[in-house]
Amino acid sequence: MFLSIVRAKRNPWIGFCCGMALFATPRVAWAQENPAPIQHIGIAPLDWIVLALYGVGMLGIGWFYSRRTRNTEDYLLGGRTMRSGSVGLSLFATLLSTITYLALPGEMIKYGPVILWCMVAIPIAYLVVGYLLIPHFMKLRVTSAYEILEIRLGIRIRLLGSVIFLMTRMLWMALIIYLTADKIIVVMMGWPAWMTPYVSIIIGVVTVIYTSMGGLRAVVFTDVLQTFILFVGALLALLLITIKMGGFGWWPSEWSPSWGYQPVFSLDPHIRVTVVGSIVYMTVWWICTAGSDQMAIQRYLATRDTKAARRVFLITGLANILVYAILAILGFALMGFFRANPDLLHAGMSLGSEKTADIIFPYFIIRFLPPGITGLVLAGLLAAAMSSLSSGINSSTSVIATDFVDRFRTRADTDADRVRKVKIIAIAIGLVAVLLSAAVGRLSGNIMEVSVRTNHIFVAPLFGLFLMALFVRRATPLATACGALASCVVAVIIAYWDIFTGDPSAKLSFQWISLISLIVMLAVAIPLSRIWKPPDRYSLP
Numbered sequence: 001m002f003l004s005i006v007r008a009k010r011n012p013w014i015g016f017c018c019g020m021a022l023f024a025t026p027r028v029a030w031a032q033e034n035p036a037p038i039q040h041i042g043i044a045p046l047d048w049i050v051l052a053l054y055g056v057g058m059l060g061i062g063w064f065y066s067r068r069t070r071n072t073e074d075y076l077l078g079g080r081t082m083r084s085g086s087v088g089l090s091l092f093a094t095l096l097s098t099i100t101y102l103a104l105p106g107e108m109i110k111y112g113p114v115i116l117w118c119m120v121a122i123p124i125a126y127l128v129v130g131y132l133l134i135p136h137f138m139k140l141r142v143t144s145a146y147e148i149l150e151i152r153l154g155i156r157i158r159l160l161g162s163v164i165f166l167m168t169r170m171l172w173m174a175l176i177i178y179l180t181a182d183k184i185i186v187v188m189m190g191w192p193a194w195m196t197p198y199v200s201i202i203i204g205v206v207t208v209i210y211t212s213m214g215g216l217r218a219v220v221f222t223d224v225l226q227t228f229i230l231f232v233g234a235l236l237a238l239l240l241i242t243i244k245m246g247g248f249g250w251w252p253s254e255w256s257p258s259w260g261y262q263p264v265f266s267l268d269p270h271i272r273v274t275v276v277g278s279i280v281y282m283t284v285w286w287i288c289t290a291g292s293d294q295m296a297i298q299r300y301l302a303t304r305d306t307k308a309a310r311r312v313f314l315i316t317g318l319a320n321i322l323v324y325a326i327l328a329i330l331g332f333a334l335m336g337f338f339r340a341n342p343d344l345l346h347a348g349m350s351l352g353s354e355k356t357a358d359i360i361f362p363y364f365i366i367r368f369l370p371p372g373i374t375g376l377v378l379a380g381l382l383a384a385a386m387s388s389l390s391s392g393i394n395s396s397t398s399v400i401a402t403d404f405v406d407r408f409r410t411r412a413d414t415d416a417d418r419v420r421k422v423k424i425i426a427i428a429i430g431l432v433a434v435l436l437s438a439a440v441g442r443l444s445g446n447i448m449e450v451s452v453r454t455n456h457i458f459v460a461p462l463f464g465l466f467l468m469a470l471f472v473r474r475a476t477p478l479a480t481a482c483g484a485l486a487s488c489v490v491a492v493i494i495a496y497w498d499i500f501t502g503d504p505s506a507k508l509s510f511q512w513i514s515l516i517s518l519i520v521m522l523a524v525a526i527p528l529s530r531i532w533k534p535p536d537r538y539s540l541p
Contacts, residue, residue, distance in 0.1 A: 043189065043366070043374065050375030051382075054229075055206060058386065061222050062209060084308040087299045088315025090223035090391070093230075094295055095316070096323060097388035098180045098381060101230060103447035104324060106357035108331025110446060112259030117275045118282035119324055122317040125286035130310040133291040136470050138306040144402035145297035152469040153477045155407070160481060161465045162403040164488075165294055166396055168458040170429075173392045174436035175454055177204055180385040182441060187359050188366040188378065200437045203382070207389040208430030220302075223387045227319070233380025234326050236373055237364065241333040244368075250336025258352040269508045272449075277511035284514040285456065286317075288463035294395040334360050344368075354446040389433070397426040452510040453495040460514045461487035464521030468529075475525065476532045483525025491517035 107115050142148060146165070150158035181199035185191075191199075242248060265276040290296045290313060300309035338345055338360065344367070349356045365377050401422045413421070440454065461484040468475040468483070491513050493500065498507040 043378075044371035046372040047375030047378065050372060051379055054379040054382070057225070058206065058222055059209060061225075065221070084303050084311040085315060086220050086224050087302055088312040089227050089319060090220040090387075091296060091299050091312060091316040092319040092323075093223040093227045093384070093387035094391035095289070095388070096227075096230070096320070096384055097176050098184065098385040099176060099388075099447060099451045100323075101234075101327065101381060101384040102179065102183055102358060102361060103451060104327040105331035105334055105361050106354075106359075106446055107448050108328050109335045109351055109360060110258065110354055110357035111273060112256060112262065113328065114259075114262040114273050114275060115278050115448070116324065116328055117278040119321050120279045121283035121286055122321055124283050125290065126313060126317050128287050129290040130313055133287075133466075133470075134300055134309050134313065135306050137297055137300050138309055142301065144399050145292065145294045146399065146403050149465055149469050153465075153475060153480055157465060157469070157477050157480055158403060160484060161292075161462060162399050164458045164462045164465075164484070165292075165399055168293075168455065168462065169295070169392045169396050170433055170436055171440065171454045171457075173389055173433035175440045175451060176385050176388050176392075177434060177437040178441045179447060180382065181437070183359055183447070184362045184378075184381050184385075188362045196441070197438060200434055203385065204389070204430050204434035204437075207386045208393060208427055220299075222390060225383075227383075227387070229376070229383045230380040231323065231326070233377035234323070234330055237361070237369065237377055238326070238330050238333050240369060240373070241330075241337050241364075245337060245340060249340070250333045252332055252336070256335075269512065270506070272509055273511060274509075277509060280515055281452075281456075281511035281513075284518060285459060288459045288514060288518070292459075292463040292466045294399050295391050298395050298398060330361070334364055337364070358447045389430075392433070393426050393429050396429045397422050400425050400429070449510050452513065456510070456513040457491045457495055457517075458488060460491065460518035461485075461521055464518060464525065467522065468525055472526060472529065474529045476529045479525045479528030479532050482528055483521045483523075486524045487517045487521035490520045 104115075137145070137148070140148060140151070144162070146158045146161040149161045177200045178196070180203055182193070182196045185199045185203075186193065186196055189195075241250060261271070262273050262275075263271065264274060266274050271277075296313075299312055303309045303312060335351060338351060345351075345356075349363075351357065351360070362381070365374055365381075369377060401418075405421065405425070406418075440450075464487055465480060465484060468480045494508050494513050494516060495510065498504050
């Protein structure tokens with residue numbers, strides 16, 4: 001503890017967390033003496049102080065980096081000199097989001113551990129992305145990833161890629177805002193459902209302010225802090241559950257009946273999750289996202305060279321494996337805690353229901369964590385949301401500014417004018433995401449399933465554009481566009497088959513959306529490219 005205090009003098013965030021731990025120590029000791037769980041209901045004044053410090057800190061970071069922004073390259077790419085360690089943690093925090101932070105514990109409680117096979121995908125994706133894709137991206141000093149598409153396939157495919165990316169990120173940001181407001185804040189505060197839109201506006205406004213002020217440097221720095229906070233939040237919750245139960249008695253000793261049938265592999269498209277499906281769907285998602293998403297490619301380009309960019313993806317992957325393991329264990333701990341104390345669940349709550357499983361983590365936080373610790377864990381949940389939102393806003397801003405505004409600009413602007421324009425674009429993107437958040441709340445399924453059904457619709461079609469541009473020398477713009485359109489249509493049909501048929505029981509497994517849509521993309525685009533010969537002016541650099 002003395003060493004922690006000494007280090008705290010160098011890092012105020014370490015000091016802050018050490019203070020919270022010291023504050024919680026007498027309460028933890030009390031919990032060991034008294035077997036009855038702590039009934040901490042609501043947000044205490046100390047929790048509000050913690051949340052206020054967190055919010056002020058995020059805004060202060062945005063203001064600090066706004067003073068160091070001289071041009072759009074500083075704003076959008078951090079001057080291309082950022083350290084791979086920080087950028088890797090930033091990409092991890094971006095892709096994690098509140099969705100994973102809530103969804104994975106809920107998935108463990110309702111459906112069990114089969115989904116954890118998805119972690120096998122990360123080393124596979126590292127080899128593909130790190131050694132086949134990143135070297136291509138680092139050859140060109142671009143700002144938008146979709147400039148690469150224009151080099152080979154022309155301006156129309158570049159704009160198509162930009163539009164697909166923007167649709168993907170807008171839906172994703174809207175889902176994050178809705179889930180954070182509805183499944184965390186409203187649940188924890190005990191507020192009525194009609195408060196969700198107002199909470200969404202507050203979350204969006206705070207994130208937009210610090211993101212629009214500081215650019216990518218502010219996004220990366222806050223992402224690193226937010227990564228630390230969410231790690232601490234999950235570990236504290238796990239620690240306190242273990243203390244309350246007097247050990248690791250919460251670890252499941254048998255297959256829960258509520259987890260259902262989840263085989264190694266099945267040809268039945270209605271089987272929700274399989275071992276092979278978990279590996280395949282996450283492998284495809286990682287490769288498609290890391291190989292076509294501006295949020296990822298923007299971070300590679302913010303580093304010095306290919307080696308540093310490859311290290312970014314490695315750090316991101318290792319951090320994901322670690323946090324997936326922690327959140328999965330936390331899900332088991334929450335399940336064991338409430339099975340041992342079923343009377344602590346409200347009337348109508350059941351661990352076997354999707355709705356309860358998705359909100360059980362914030363429910364535990366607000367009722368059983370000590371004051372101060374509640375605020376810290378809640379800050380972790382907000383951190384997971386805001387890091388993803390800030391990165392989504394920044395990457396979407398870079399795409400709109402580069403692919404649309406700059407590409408068709410008729411007059412030269414000063415650096416100050418361009419920075420001012422991209423800040424306005426960032427504000428507009430945040431407002432649109434807040435408005436869209438009202439629509440995504442109508443989708444059915446648990447958090448993980450809803451996330452995949454929305455986020456995976458456009459991932460494979462977008463990556464298919466890059467595959468055609470980088471690796472298919474006979475690719476033509478028209479054939480590539482037709483393949484992307486067919487891929488999007490197939491992805492939507494698979495994702496929402498139950499809605500099209502009007503039969504909720506006809507829902508298809510979400511694990512095959514990306515793979516099948518990617519196969520359709522290539523199956524349509526490659527043959528058509530042999531029919532429609534490519535123009536001579538398009539060639540690989």
